[in-house]
Structure formats: C-alpha cells, structure tokens
Amino acid sequence: MYKYDNYDQAMVDARVAEFRDQITRRIAGDMTEDQFKPLRLMNGLYLQLHAYMLRVAIPYGTLDSRQMRMLAHIARKYDRDYGHFTTRQNIQYNWIKLEDCADILEELATVEMHAIQTSGNCIRNISSDQYAGAAADEVTDPRPWAELLRQWSTFHPEFSYLPRKFKIAVIAASEDRAAMRLHDIGLELIRQDGALGARVFVGGGMGRTPMIAPEINPFVKADDLLSYLEACLRVYNRYGRRDNMYKARIKILIHEIGADEYRRQVAAEFAHVKTLGIDPPLAELERITAFFAAPAYDAPDVEPDRNDPDFAVWLDQNVKPHKQAGYAIVNISLKPIGGIPGDATSQQIDVMADLAEKYSFDELRVTHAQNIVLPYVAKRDLYAVWQALRDAELADANLDLISDIIACPGLDYCSLANARSIPVAQKIATRFADMDRQRDLGELKLKISGCINACGHHHAGHIGILGVDKKGVENYQLTFGGSGAEDVSIGKIIGPGFDEDGVVDAVEKATEVYKALRQGDERFLDTYRRVGLAPFKEAIYG
Amino acid sequence: MVEFRYRADEVTEQPSVTLDAFLDQSNATAVRLEPDDDARALIPFLDRLTLIEVAFPKYRDGRGYSAARILREAGYQGELRAQGDVLVDQIAFMRRCGFDSFAPESSLNPDAVARALDNYDHAYQGAADSVVPIWKLRHG
Numbered sequence A: 001m002y003k004y005d006n007y008d009q010a011m012v013d014a015r016v017a018e019f020r021d022q023i024t025r026r027i028a029g030d031m032t033e034d035q036f037k038p039l040r041l042m043n044g045l046y047l048q049l050h051a052y053m054l055r056v057a058i059p060y061g062t063l064d065s066r067q068m069r070m071l072a073h074i075a076r077k078y079d080r081d082y083g084h085f086t087t088r089q090n091i092q093y094n095w096i097k098l099e100d101c102a103d104i105l106e107e108l109a110t111v112e113m114h115a116i117q118t119s120g121n122c123i124r125n126i127s128s129d130q131y132a133g134a135a136a137d138e139v140t141d142p143r144p145w146a147e148l149l150r151q152w153s154t155f156h157p158e159f160s161y162l163p164r165k166f167k168i169a170v171i172a173a174s175e176d177r178a179a180m181r182l183h184d185i186g187l188e189l190i191r192q193d194g195a196l197g198a199r200v201f202v203g204g205g206m207g208r209t210p211m212i213a214p215e216i217n218p219f220v221k222a223d224d225l226l227s228y229l230e231a232c233l234r235v236y237n238r239y240g241r242r243d244n245m246y247k248a249r250i251k252i253l254i255h256e257i258g259a260d261e262y263r264r265q266v267a268a269e270f271a272h273v274k275t276l277g278i279d280p281p282l283a284e285l286e287r288i289t290a291f292f293a294a295p296a297y298d299a300p301d302v303e304p305d306r307n308d309p310d311f312a313v314w315l316d317q318n319v320k321p322h323k324q325a326g327y328a329i330v331n332i333s334l335k336p337i338g339g340i341p342g343d344a345t346s347q348q349i350d351v352m353a354d355l356a357e358k359y360s361f362d363e364l365r366v367t368h369a370q371n372i373v374l375p376y377v378a379k380r381d382l383y384a385v386w387q388a389l390r391d392a393e394l395a396d397a398n399l400d401l402i403s404d405i406i407a408c409p410g411l412d413y414c415s416l417a418n419a420r421s422i423p424v425a426q427k428i429a430t431r432f433a434d435m436d437r438q439r440d441l442g443e444l445k446l447k448i449s450g451c452i453n454a455c456g457h458h459h460a461g462h463i464g465i466l467g468v469d470k471k472g473v474e475n476y477q478l479t480f481g482g483s484g485a486e487d488v489s490i491g492k493i494i495g496p497g498f499d500e501d502g503v504v505d506a507v508e509k510a511t512e513v514y515k516a517l518r519q520g521d522e523r524f525l526d527t528y529r530r531v532g533l534a535p536f537k538e539a540i541y542g
Numbered sequence B: 001m002v003e004f005r006y007r008a009d010e011v012t013e014q015p016s017v018t019l020d021a022f023l024d025q026s027n028a029t030a031v032r033l034e035p036d037d038d039a040r041a042l043i044p045f046l047d048r049l050t051l052i053e054v055a056f057p058k059y060r061d062g063r064g065y066s067a068a069r070i071l072r073e074a075g076y077q078g079e080l081r082a083q084g085d086v087l088v089d090q091i092a093f094m095r096r097c098g099f100d101s102f103a104p105e106s107s108l109n110p111d112a113v114a115r116a117l118d119n120y121d122h123a124y125q126g127a128a129d130s131v132v133p134i135w136k137l138r139h140g
Ligand code: HEM
Pocket: A046, A048, A053, A085, A086, A087, A088, A092, A164, A182, A183, A184, A204, A205, A206, A207, A208, A249, A407, A408, A409, A413, A414, A415, A416, A453, A454, A455, A456, A457
C-alpha cells in the first residue's frame, strides 16, 4: 500500500489547518453560506436533510486496518456509531456537526486520510478495481497509476472550478469491475509493444443523461498521461457548458461537439501542453509502484474443507479466485437481508479491520457495489475468516445476487430525493430472502436511485429502479438491461411506474419470466438481451 | 480596484478595452477578457500588452484559470489581473495559474489572504508559477 512521505503528509496537514480556518470564519459570520459552500464541498461536507454529511476519501478503495479502525472510531465518536460505504468507494457519515469537522479531519490525517475533493466541481476521488493486485486477469496493478493521478489532481489550480464534478476510474483487467466507461474519464491500462499505457475513454456518466464514454485515444504512453489528461480537462474547462447545471458534465460537451472534434481539440492542446514539462519521470511511477509490491505469500495451495454447508455456500458465492495459488479474494457483503445497503456499524468495521490485519496482509478494499473485500486471504484461513464474519453478522452469501443491491441514501437522508430508496431495497431483499431462490436466479444486479441524479447507478442495473415524484406521491420506474461491466449498457425504462409495493411485485414477476425463458446458464441480463422486453412487459403489465 | 498586487513595476493607468475592441483597432496596451473570450486570440500581441484583466463574474466560473495559464504559457510577462468575484480561497490557485494582481469586487481581509497564500509549502503539479512540483523535489 502507498505510504505518505513528508510531502504528502504536509499537504494533508495544511489542508486541515486551512479548513479549520475556513470553518472558524464561517461560524464567526465572516463568510456567507454561499461563499462557504464550495469550500466545504471541496472537503466533502454536504448539508443534507437533517445534518451535515461528511464524505471521506478512500483513494481507489484501498485501506489498511489502521485506517479502517479510524473510520470506526469516527463513527463512534462523532456520528451515530455507523458509517455508509458508497458507490464511489468512499465512506459517508450522516450526522456530523460542523464544529467537529476540523477535529475529524485532523484525526483522519494521523492515518494518512482526508476528505479532499470528495465533492465540488473538481476532480474527485479516483476509483479503481477492488480486486487490483489480486486479480488473475490484470495486466498490471492499476493502483500506482491511480495514486499518481490522486497526487496530480490534488489541489489542481486550474481544474478546481470546473463546469461540474469530474470522476476518473482506472482499471487494468479485461473484466471491468469499476464501471469504468460510466466515468467522465475511464482509463484502461494495456500493454502495447511491451510498454504500459492507457486506453482513454472520455465522456461517460450517469445522472439524468446517461452516456457510455467513447474511446478518445487508443494508447497514451505512461509518461504522456498527465499531459494528455491536462489537455482533456483544459478543453472541458474552457468549453464545457456553464449555462445549465444539468448540461455541464463533460459527456454533454462531447455529445454536442462529437467525439472526433473533441479528440482533435485534445490532440492540439496536448501538443502544446506536452512542451511544458509537467509529466513526472517514469521513476515517479516506479517509486509509487514499489509500495504496491506483492505481499509475502507463503501459504500452501490447499483447498478449504467444505463440510460445513453454510460455509460452502459462502465460499461459492463470495470468494473469488486469486492470481496467487493458495490464496483467495474474500468479499464481505454489507447487504444483510432487510439491512441498509452499504451501512456498517463501528463494531463491524473494527471486526473487518482485525480480519484484514490477521488474514489479509493488512489490506481491505471498498467496492463500488458498496461491499468490502479482503484481497489476500490464504485458503487455509478461509474457514476461520468466515466464522469471524458470521459472528459479526457479516457473512451474507449474496454477492452479485438480487439482494446485493446498490441503493443511494434517497429521501431518508438526501435533500434532492424524490423518493425513498432504502425501504425499497429492504423490501426486495426481504421478498427474496430465501437464499436458494436467490442462488437459482444467479447474478442479478439490482440498483436503486431516489432521483434522476442516479447516485444508485440504476442506469447500470440489470434491473434498475428510479424514484420519481408523481404529483407528490413517491413512484418508481423500472429499467431493464443496464450494465456497468465490460458489457456496458444503459437500462431502458420498461413502462409506467409503480408504487413501493407494486415495484417489488414487478421485480418478482420479471424474475419469473426470466426463469421460464432462460437457456443454459444465461443470466437475467442475457435472457433479457436475447428475448427483449415484450415477454417481461406482458407479465408485468398484462 | 486593485487590492493585491505582486509585481514590482508601476500600475498601468490605461483603462482596459474589450477583446473585440482590441482586435479591431487598436493600440491599446490593456485588454479585458470575459469568460467567453478566447485568450489565445491575444497570443500574437502579447509583447505590446502591459495588462490583461480576466473577469470572474462568478467565482464558480473557472474558465479564467485556463485563460491565465494559456497566456503565461505563451510567454506573457505583463500584469495579469483577476477582477470580479474573487474570494480569499481562490487566490492561491489563481497565483499558481499566473495571476499577479487582484481586483476583488468586495474587499478582502489582507491577513486572510496572506494566510491563504502561505498555507501550502508545496504543490503536487507544475503550473504557471515557479513552484517546483513535489515529484521533481523527490527525484532531484
Ligand atoms: C446525499 C447526498 C448526495 C447528494 C446531494 C448527491 C448529489 C448528486 C448529484 C446532484 C448528482 C448528479 C450529478 C450530475 O449528473 O451532474 C449525483 C450523481 C452521483 N452520485 Fe450523488 N449525491 C449524494 C449522495 C451520493 C452517495 C451516497 C453516493 C454513493 C453511494 C453518490 C454517488 C453518486 C454517483 C455514482 C453519481 C453518478 C455519477 C455520474 O453522474 O456519472 N452520491 N449525486
């Protein structure tokens, strides 16, 4: 894992001091809320329905046990004893007091953490593949590149007042576990003629106008990457729309001028920017990469004993193959049936930290599906890990099943919401509580957003649910056929919306149609793509 | 009114003209750029300009940051002024982008400005100022 040097630490410490000063000025009335807003947003502080919400960055979703314990400590000391892991691999606290914020950031800084650029119209936390470093299918570990980008984008003087927020994801595997092409910039690291570089996709996003990012450059060399990204962002900063907040994302610019014209402008800008000498030498990427060296694997290649049937079920569902023989990737579901997707109590966070320290070379990951990963568990330890998870109510064996729902905070917390998301997630999970039934349905990614901003990724759901406001009543639209993976697609609305119970019924009917029509080992998504909407529509509305 | 200026030379007395007026006529030596204006249009004339004023009608509109860098990258040495909705907490970024004078619409507390400019000893990335980026410090 990356470790701060004195420079990194000084940057974060200076930020804490600066934000303390800003909060003091705000509380003293030297600054209006309107002037304070962009500043607090650049420190991840939102004003929600009931309280301030603080979003803490977990760069590319990677953290160690010490950092994880700090997250538990903050939940305990400053919040209501729980935290919410988000689709952007961060954590949010929902009940924060403004006057505590500087202290919280100061405590975070002691473990090399911060809330820098977790909101605001700037370059946000860089997201990545939660299996990075452990996945068998990766070309390289994408995290050193993500760290390079984290540093480059931190307090970027030119790109801190962009037309709109800017999200970058980096992956390095053929399987896309990070919804890379649904980001403003998606980078896929590839090898060409022996050298590593990035395929650059620009202009993806969700929100009210979902778009899949087109490829803008098939290969940018490692030592050109920052110049190229500066060029991408400068064109956007200069020409992205600022007249209408809903049209301000880079996807709209690219849609309006076309990918070819954008590519041409970026190429011209790049030719200029490249002369400025802003690209660090490859030695800097190498310095960072050294921190991500493979752990000292030493476990024998043994298969775990499957005698305990509950353990065997979990093993099959939540444990994934590792690139190192004798090791496995463990997914910890934060989706207990009837629970709030992504929430974890301080005690659970501590348990996960302990397990990481003891069994996973001290590392954890947060996934964009709001779960936690232990990336380096020896197979011989899997049973012990499972038992400890079970005791902490963290052993739900539902990874990628219908109850592994992504849901945004919705009307329970969010001031922009049209409808609640959490209760719908709870009802659906409860309806499908029977695990045999869920397993029979197989991989089925269900995602819920409480409004068109799409924080819950509903556009990318095999089944998506969107809360809308219909004459003052909460109403839910269903979409089918989305995917955030390498087979990326945007879901389509299937017809008129439903009330809360109606949408649960409709989802159940859709699963029945799937069961009746599926061929071989088709997933719900595959069957839907093959047969189209008609049979589903007939069953649901017929 | 210019409240903060980080240059040794004399303040230009000549009032600035719009970009269109400048390109039309002109022997003016001071120009004012609005957010919509293309800073690159000035590149052929940088030698004879002593002041370029970049307007920030709203602090949220960050186009002026790119305009400033573009002008400095093209070799402009004259005064580069940020005018308008310029707030304490933007000044450090503006300095890094090449601005060296500030005419905020509403007056700023000089102590707060001094603290904001002094807060960070280093920066991660190269920009239009003379700050040596951290990666360069690391690799000598
Ligand atoms: C409760 C406070 C929140 C507010 C006020 C909020 C606001 C917004 C808004 C306005 C957008 C649309 C942006 C646009 O289209 O330009 C958006 C998108 C998004 N938000 Fe949130 N959000 C909140 C919470 C969350 C949470 C908890 C998560 C993660 C679980 C999240 C993740 C996202 C994602 C992934 C998107 C889609 C990004 C895209 O448009 O490409 N947000 N949010």
